[in-house]
Amino acid sequence: SQQGEEDPQALSIQEGENATMNCSYKTSINNLQWYRQNSGRGLVHLILIRSNEREKHSGRLRVTLDTSKKSSSLLITASRAADTASYFCATDPTGAGSYQLTFGKGTKLSVIP
Amino acid sequence: GAVVSQHPSRVICKSGTSVKIECRSLDFQATTMFWYRQFPKQSLMLMATSNEGSKATYEQGVEKDKFLINHASLTLSTLTVTSAHPEDSSFYICSAYGPGLAAYNEQFFGPGTRLTVL
Numbered sequence: 001s002q003q004g005e006e007d008p009q010a011l012s013i014q015e016g017e018n019a020t021m022n023c024s025y026k027t028s029i030n031n032l033q034w035y036r037q038n039s040g041r042g043l044v045h046l047i048l049i050r051s052n053e054r055e056k057h058s059g060r061l062r063v064t065l066d067t068s069k070k071s072s073s074l075l076i077t078a079s080r081a082a083d084t085a086s087y088f089c090a091t092d093p094t095g096a097g098s099y100q101l102t103f104g105k106g107t108k109l110s111v112i113p
Numbered sequence: 114g115a116v117v118s119q120h121p122s123r124v125i126c127k128s129g130t131s132v133k134i135e136c137r138s139l140d141f142q143a144t145t146m147f148w149y150r151q152f153p154k155q156s157l158m159l160m161a162t163s164n165e166g167s168k169a170t171y172e173q174g175v176e177k178d179k180f181l182i183n184h185a186s187l188t189l190s191t192l193t194v195t196s197a198h199p200e201d202s203s204f205y206i207c208s209a210y211g212p213g214l215a216a217y218n219e220q221f222f223g224p225g226t227r228l229t230v231l
Contacts, residue, residue: 033219042119042206042222043157088156100147101220105156
């Protein structure tokens, strides 16, 4: 089942601007992951944040996690046209024990050159 | 490392035929593989989880007789769409998990297979 909800569903920005996407979830988690999907392709893992972490950086990516609000945000700084893709959050629920991930509905990001 | 391939990348078939999609982990042993279905502009819907050497666990609402999954080895899982119909047209994506690859539950995804049933 899909428990994650990303917002916005679609985001269009100019190259060089920052893009912020949010994700909310419903159950307790071990970790939350962000994936990227280019049109018609598979998913690429971007970054993972554990439930005991609040912020994590990787290059131009910054992820925050607020377990009290059951929400996460992905910030892409200095966006590039090549960042155009759909971005999904995925949660690893506590106690699932089956290595399953639950994906959100995704945010479609368009970066205009 | 941790590369997952899918074959074919695109398939068009007639209604009533069966289609087999392969998912391979190229450089690691995948103890668990997942099959997802994705409709246009939508998220991934988990269809089933397969563990090597055992029967797949299907998600609620997924017909196990319609979508046959076999995970006979640590590097190969197959999804067979039996008696395919136009409503089965979709993008099918597999992912794999292997112990020791990552500290946490990170899945490695294949590039997907676009199935079109005429």
